[in-house]
């Protein structure tokens with residue numbers, strides 16, 4: 001739709017030799033396209049679940065990306081102590097390296113999803129066939145090591161593309177986004193991270209965090225207590 005409007009506007013500008021307008025249309029389109037790639041909440045190439053469905057009890061979902069890692073065990077202990085269930089989006093290669101932690105996630109009642117096999121830095125430049133391979137391999141490792149078949153997928157870096165849209169269709173995976181981004185990987189101040197989370201906290205929130213970050217483990221108990229005090233229940237992504 002966006003592309004059709006852009007092509008029509010460009011054709012009109014070219015036909016009337018409005019070169020400045022043509023440049024403006026192109027710049028605006030490239031800006032919208034790039035932002036659509038970077039912002040999962042825009043649902044630009046495909047629809048992601050960015051919030052929980054409504055429920056009679058105010059609910060939030062903690063989600064952790066990029067595990068399993070040795071540090072995931074610290075997060076799992078905290079969740080167990082506070083009787084909280086969360087959703088972990090796993091990297092296939094890491095499941096292969098630390099299958100016992102992936103199994104522990106399942107055993108403790110957490111949900112798990114696919115976060116690609118390699119989480120390669122340039123994964124978002126891959127074409128459909130390579131992405132299908134990434135998604136399939138991750139699901140195979142999860143199934144092999146946990147006997148769990150997942151249908152959930154979180155795009156690495158939250159970046160979406162047309163090729164990923166096709167890969168999701170072919171692998172029958174459902175994209176899960178978020179409504180609160182913790183920016184824990186870039187955080188160094190515990191108090192600032194807690195305040196950022198607390199300020200945005202609202203019913204149906206899906207919160208993006210990472211289980212390999214020590215700062216996340218430091219802030220998590222306080223955040224769980226805070227959310228509970230406000231009446232929120234913790235749910236997994238179903």
Ligand SMILES: [Zn+2]
Nearest residue numbers: 065066156157
């Ligand atoms: Zn990631």
